[in-house]
Amino acid sequence: MKETKDIIIGHTRSICPVCGRQLPAQRVRHGEDIFLEKSCPEHGDFSTVIWRGRLSISSWMCGNEPLGDDYNPNCPYDCGLCQHHLTDTCCVLYEVTRRCNLHCSFCFAEGGAGDDIPLAKIKEDILALTRPGKTFLQLSGGEPTVRDDLPEIVAYAKNVGCKYLQLNSNGIRLAEDEAYVAALAEAGLSFVFMQFDGTRDDIYRKLRGKPLLELKKQAIANCAKYRIGVTLVPTLVPRVNTDDIGNIVRFGISQVPAVRGVHFQPISYFGRYPAPPANEDRYTLAELVADLGRQTNGLVNITNIAPSHCDHPLCGFHSSFIAMEDGRFIALTKPDSEGCCCGVTTAEQNREYIGRRWTRSQEEEVTAAPAAQYVAGEPDDLDDFLRQAKTRSFTVTAMAFQDAYNLDIERIRRCSLHVYEDGKFMPFCARYLTLGGTE
Numbered sequence: 001m002k003e004t005k006d007i008i009i010g011h012t013r014s015i016c017p018v019c020g021r022q023l024p025a026q027r028v029r030h031g032e033d034i035f036l037e038k039s040c041p042e043h044g045d046f047s048t049v050i051w052r053g054r055l056s057i058s059s060w061m062c063g064n065e066p067l068g069d070d071y072n073p074n075c076p077y078d079c080g081l082c083q084h085h086l087t088d089t090c091c092v093l094y095e096v097t098r099r100c101n102l103h104c105s106f107c108f109a110e111g112g113a114g115d116d117i118p119l120a121k122i123k124e125d126i127l128a129l130t131r132p133g134k135t136f137l138q139l140s141g142g143e144p145t146v147r148d149d150l151p152e153i154v155a156y157a158k159n160v161g162c163k164y165l166q167l168n169s170n171g172i173r174l175a176e177d178e179a180y181v182a183a184l185a186e187a188g189l190s191f192v193f194m195q196f197d198g199t200r201d202d203i204y205r206k207l208r209g210k211p212l213l214e215l216k217k218q219a220i221a222n223c224a225k226y227r228i229g230v231t232l233v234p235t236l237v238p239r240v241n242t243d244d245i246g247n248i249v250r251f252g253i254s255q256v257p258a259v260r261g262v263h264f265q266p267i268s269y270f271g272r273y274p275a276p277p278a279n280e281d282r283y284t285l286a287e288l289v290a291d292l293g294r295q296t297n298g299l300v301n302i303t304n305i306a307p308s309h310c311d312h313p314l315c316g317f318h319s320s321f322i323a324m325e326d327g328r329f330i331a332l333t334k335p336d337s338e339g340c341c342c343g344v345t346t347a348e349q350n351r352e353y354i355g356r357r358w359t360r361s362q363e364e365e366v367t368a369a370p371a372a373q374y375v376a377g378e379p380d381d382l383d384d385f386l387r388q389a390k391t392r393s394f395t396v397t398a399m400a401f402q403d404a405y406n407l408d409i410e411r412i413r414r415c416s417l418h419v420y421e422d423g424k425f426m427p428f429c430a431r432y433l434t435l436g437g438t439e
Contacts, residue, residue, distance in 0.1 A: 006030055009058070012067045015076070016040035017276075017404035020435050022073060025408070027057075035279075036406050048405045049279045050314065055286040055302065061313045067410040075409050076430035081418070089425055090136065090310060090347035090416035091166075091354075092129055096122055096153060097142040102170055104208050116147055123156055129420045132161025136351045138168055138193070145173035151183040158188035164355040170195045171219035172212070178222050185226035191260065191358040192223055196232035198244040199251050206240050224258035229360040231260050231395075237267045238283050245288070246295025253374050253394060256323040260358045261395030264288055268401035270434040277405065285317065285400050292396065299376055300396050304331040310350040312414040316399040320357065322385065323394045328377030330385070347416045357393045402429040 007029040014025035014036060025038040027050070034051035051057045072084045079085075098114025129135065137157055144150055144167060157165055167184070171194045174181050194216070197203050201211035223230050232252050236242050245264070252259045266283040269276075293301035300319060307313040320332040379385035402411060407429065415427035 009034065010066060012036075013071055013075070013409040014038045014407050015404060015433075016043050017046060017435060018043040020077075020404070022075065022409070036408060046405060047279075049282050050284060050406055050408075051286050052282075052284045053286040053290050055289055057286070060286075060307050063309070064313050067413075071409055071413070076407070076412055076427070076433060079412075079426040079430045080424045081427070085413050085415075085427075087311065087414050087416045088347040089418045090350045091138055091418070092135060092425070093138040093140050093168075093417065093419045093428060094122075094125065094129065095140050095142065095419075095421070096144050096150070097147055099146045100141060100143040100170075101146055101172055102143065102208055102210075114142065119149060119153070122153055125420060126153075126157050126162070127160050128423065129425075130157070130160050130162055133163055134348070134351070135162045136164040136166070136355060137162045138166045140168040143170055143172075145169050145180070151180070151187040154184055154187035154189050164190045164351070164359065166191055166193055166358075168193045169219075170208075170212075171216050174222055175215040175218035178225070181222045181228065182226050185228050189228055190355065191229035191231060191360070192219075193233050193263065194219060194230050195235070196248070196262075197234050198241040199247040200244065203241045203244065207235065207237065220255055220258055224255075227360045229260040229358050230255075230258060231358055232262045233265060234262065235265050235267055236283050236288065238281060242283055242287075242291060243295075245291050246297075249292070249296050249300060249396060250373070253323050253329065256394055257360060257391050260360070260393065261397060263395075264398040266398070266400050268429075269403040269405065270401070270429070270432045277403075282406075285314065285398060288398055289317070299329055299374065300331075304333050305396075306333050310347060311416050312408075312411040314400065314408070315411055315415070316397065318353075318395060318397045321394045321396070322379075322389050323374060323392050324377070324379075324385075324388055325392070327374050329374040329394075330377055330379055350416060357395050360391075401432075404433055404435050407433065 008026045009029050010027040012025050013022055015022055019040065019042060021040065023038045023040060025036055028035050028037050032054055033049055034057050035047045036050050037047045039045045070084060072078055072082050095117065097116045099116060139153065154165055165188060167189055169192055196216055197207050201213050204210065204212040220230050232248065234241065234248055249262055252262045266288060289302055289305055304319045305317050308316040322330045324330060402408065412427050412430055417428040418425040419428055419431040
């Protein structure tokens with residue numbers, strides 16, 4: 001058997017997952033896999049897989065500027081954003097409650113325990129964070145729909161100038177309370193980022209504690225009725241739902257134009273989780289790209305996927321398609337074409353890319369999905385293609401959040417998803433960082 005030599009392919013900074021001190025770190029190749037490795041003088045060595053499989057990490061990160069000596073020695077604890085941060089705000093996440101109507105086994109919100117944020121405080125903060133005509137605001141929690149006054153919050157944000165308003169939700173109340181959905185639509189909600197972990201109820205029992213699939217479908221139907229776009233958001237956990245990726249994509253396509261895309265989030269370990277993670281409990285972007293191609297029979301594959309260059313390339317990817325009425329699935333994204341996250345992309349470009357694709361047109365004609373399964377294709381009638389491109393766009397995107405074990409300060413300083421709290425903006429992974437790894 002041929003021996004493989006460990007090779008350092010990059011240097012960065014990270015933290016000790018126990019005490020939190022900043023440490024030098026290396027990206028090290030072991031065979032085909034890449035690990036983030038670091039050593040704390042008090043708590044020892046840590047090696048966490050960050051890239052697994054044959055997809056070339058060097059090609060994926062092509063053009064990325066390494067950290068070098070330009071970093072904040074107190075990162076991620078001085079976030080505000082500091083002078084070393086490289087990326088403007090694309091999307092602002094704001095928590096309106098810490099309550100939740102689920103108690104998920106994996107939750108960055110620490111199980112949804114807590115209270116609502118006072119309405120007066122919410123309005124004060126939204127006014128402070130808004131750049132009129134530009135701001136993309138995510139209303140999050142906890143579960144925001146536990147608040148009866150959420151439509152009032154949405155209307156206020158719209159009135160002070162938020163351009164795009166996204167609701168992060170598990171979908172339960174959206175399924176059970178149609179009048180509430182109607183009120184959100186009337187208030188100006190742009191789209192829903194809906195937790196959707198799979199197409200089988202055993203997945204929901206494992207991750208969310210109860211069967212939820214039919215509720216998810218009803219939530220989509222209710223949002224469709226009031227022209228609120230829905231993006232499906234699966235949390236991917238090894239041995240739970242990584243075998244269902246292709247089915248999730250096909251389900252999403254079958255719901256176009258109501259569903260605007262699928263946004264995959266490989267499991268990360270912050271907030272509340274059962275135990276410190278082993279490497280077999282990790283699922284990397286490289287694995288997701290490979291599984292997308294295999295499980296969709298090439299409908300979505302590496303030739304259609306571009307790594308993020310608004311954020312760090314290791315933070316995510318995007319791909320765009322048109323789900324044509326006749327069953328053709330036409331890819332728009334090429335890794336070296338122009339558009340969001342291809343080459344150097346500004347936060348404003350990224351914000352507009354997302355907002356346009358995830359918001360539903362109020363004038364569209366709703367047509368039933370074709371009976372035949374979607375197949376890869378090319379446009380043959382330009383006018384018809386352009387007509388459907390306005391209403392039947394579909395994205396497949398991903399974001400790989402960081403935790404204390406795989407945190408990379410090179411990635412933190414490129415983050416464009418910022419949490420607003422206590423009068424300042426913070427990179428998402430810095431805000432929700434959890435040390436120790438206990439429930």
